Amino acid sequence: xxxxxxxxxxxxxxxxxxxxxxxxxxxxxxxxxxxxxxxxxxxxxxxxxxxxxxxxxxxxxxxxxxxxxxxxxxxxxxxxxxxxxxxxxxxxxxxxxxxxxxxxxxxxxxxxxxxxxxxx
Numbered sequence: 001x002x003x004x005x006x007x008x009x010x011x012x013x014x015x016x017x018x019x020x021x022x023x024x025x026x027x028x029x030x031x032x033x034x035x036x037x038x039x040x041x042x043x044x045x046x047x048x049x050x051x052x053x054x055x056x057x058x059x060x061x062x063x064x065x066x067x068x069x070x071x072x073x074x075x076x077x078x079x080x081x082x083x084x085x086x087x088x089x090x091x092x093x094x095x096x097x098x099x100x101x102x103x104x105x106x107x108x109x110x111x112x113x114x115x116x117x118x119x120x
Contacts, residue, residue: 067099067116
């Protein structure tokens with residue numbers, strides 16, 4: 001039986017994301033249990049590596065949604081998607097508007113984690 005639909009992310013606009021009524025202005029991570037951690041920093045800025053995802057992956061999501069920014073500037077390192085697939089984790093990379101929609105839809109039914117770059 002699916003969980004009741006829960007809209008985790010209320011709103012996104014450039015540089016701001018509102019999650020369950022609280023507004024964040026730094027990049028965020030959202031865990032399958034609903035916890036939110038702000039101040040997410042990637043070691044190489046707009047390059048997404050496996051190391052950047054360690055904390056999220058420790059929460060054992062089935063799916064990981066990454067908001068790559070308003071203009072999609074965050075790019076995965078070579079082989080990242082294949083590595084996550086081998087771990088049994090589906091990866092969705094999309095500009096933030098699309099990523100927010102995916103995240104809200106998936107969070108209601110599957111253990112879903114998310115990382116969102118709130119600007120470019």
